[in-house]
Amino acid sequence: MAMSDKDNMTGLEAFFDAARAHPAEPSVALLTRIEKEARTVQAATRAPVPQRRQRASLSTQLFRLIGGWPALTGLATAAMAGVWLGVSLPEGLLVNEGDAAYLIDVAPELAFDLAGGNF
Amino acid sequence: MPLDTMSDEPDEVLLVLFANGDASAARALTGRLTPRVMGHAYRLLGNHAEAEDVTQEAMLRLWNIASEWRQGEARVSTWLYRVVANLCIDRKRRARNVALDSIPEPEDGRASAAETLQAKARAEALQAALDQLPDRQRQAVVLRHIEGLANPEIAEIMEITTEAVESLTARGKRTLTAALSGRQEELGYGDE
Structure with missing residues (x-):
């Protein structure tokens, strides 16, 4: 009578058990060779030396502290607008006629020189 | 790290230690993985001497790849089984077949x-x-x-x-x- 699948598998399992119980063992010489090769590779492979990061200059640090190019551009625009407002005050800001009386000329002699000095 | 404290360390950790130059890790990995590789190579080849050659080659490949090993991508054992299979298949293409009846004699006396x-x-x-x-x-x-x-x-x-x-x-x-x-x-x- 032919064996059933279950019988077959049980029979095979006994062979597999026997195979697991008798694995091919590496010889001592092989283990020695492999470990020796491991040491050779370790010696040849230098651990990567961590690259020292260069210290940034003071101006670069300040530039980064401000916030880089976007922040610097905004700062420059604000500064230029301030200078322009200082040099030529828009007339629209003087709403009433008497407002000009509150303007203080901080360098009258400069105005004189600019006018040519013949007054 | 002493060898006896490495017995519980996963293969991947030992491989990182090996890549960092730890001699104990080299010994621990050799002792742990070589029998497994050898056993598997023998099952695939059916020849002890050739299985030893494949084992040595597979382990050498492991040592060489250790410094580039990316943790979490694959298990060391999985990688080794694949390498062993490829090496065995290459060899088997050149090897003669062994008839079922010619069961080898026990290797030791x-x-x-x-x-x-x-x-x-x-x-x-x-x-x-x-x-x-x-x-x-x-x-x-x-x-x-x-x-x-x-x-x-x-x-x-x-x-x-x-x-x-x-x-x-x-x-x-x-x-x-x-x-x-x-x-x-x-x-x-x-x-x-």
């Missing part, structure tokens, strides 16, 4: 108990039958039934689906059963 001899004879009979299987069937059967791996891990090693693994092992076992059925009496299964 130590006196053994009758049961040990019988178990060894069974293992050798299985090996001779395994030698007759196509490479992929043999690899799948060995990984599943001798190495005891789960189908998903075998699928990862062989780079196929789990369904394909199941198919390969089923066909392999049918062939093994047919090859070994006539030898069960001879190998002592008639009494069990």
Whole structure:
């Protein structure tokens, strides 16, 4: 009578058990060779030396502290607008006629020189 | 790190230590992985000397890749099983086939108990039958039934689906059963 699948598998399992119980063992010489090769590779492979990061200059640090190019551009625009407002005050800001009386000329002699000095 | 404290460390951790130049890790990995690699290579090749050559080559590849090993991507054992299989397949293309009847003699001359001899004879009979299987069937059967791996891990090693693994092992076992059925009496299964 032919064996059933279950019988077959049980029979095979006994062979597999026997195979697991008798694995091919590496010889001592092989283990020695492999470990020796491991040491050779370790010696040849230098651990990567961590690259020292260069210290940034003071101006670069300040530039980064401000916030880089976007922040610097905004700062420059604000500064230029301030200078322009200082040099030529828009007339629209003087709403009433008497407002000009509150303007203080901080360098009258400069105005004189600019006018040519013949007054 | 002392060797005895490394016994619980995963292979991947030992490999990182190895890459950092730890000599104890080299010894621990050699002692832990070499027998596994050797056993697997022998099951795939059926030749002790060739299995030793493959083992040495596979381990050398592991040492060389250690510094580039990316943790979390693959298990060391999975990688090794794949390397061993590829090396064995390359060798088998050049190797002669061993007939099922020509079971090799025991390799050492130590006196053994009758049961040990019988178990060894069974293992050798299985090996001779395994030698007759196509490479992929043999690899799948060995990984599943001798190495005891789960189908998903075998699928990862062989780079196929789990369904394909199941198919390969089923066909392999049918062939093994047919090859070994006539030898069960001879190998002592008639009494069990």
